[in-house]
Amino acid sequence: MFSKGQITFAIIFAVTFIIAIIWAYSKDKVGNKKFFSGSYKILLFSAFVFFALFGIVKLKHFFFP
Numbered sequence: 272m273f274s275k276g277q278i279t280f281a282i283i284f285a286v287t288f289i290i291a292i293i294w295a296y297s298k299d300k301v302g303n304k305k306f307f308s309g310s311y312k313i314l315l316f317s318a319f320v321f322f323a324l325f326g327i328v329k330l331k332h333f334f335f336p
Contacts, residue, residue, distance in 0.1 A: 273281075
């Protein structure tokens with residue numbers, strides 16, 4: 272199915288990618304707290320709007336089939 276070279280490349284790529292992601296996150300950790308301190312409010316508002324629209328559509332189909 273896969274050759275040994277392809278499997279080796281996939282393993283090396285995955286390990287390197289995970290290390291790069293961890294390194295980038297550790298560099299941005301301090302800045303994220305500074306610049307994105309109130310982002311949970313936007314997330315909650317977006318979830319509220321999504322569920323409100325979902326509820327409106329479901330009620331519309333319930334009352335007007």
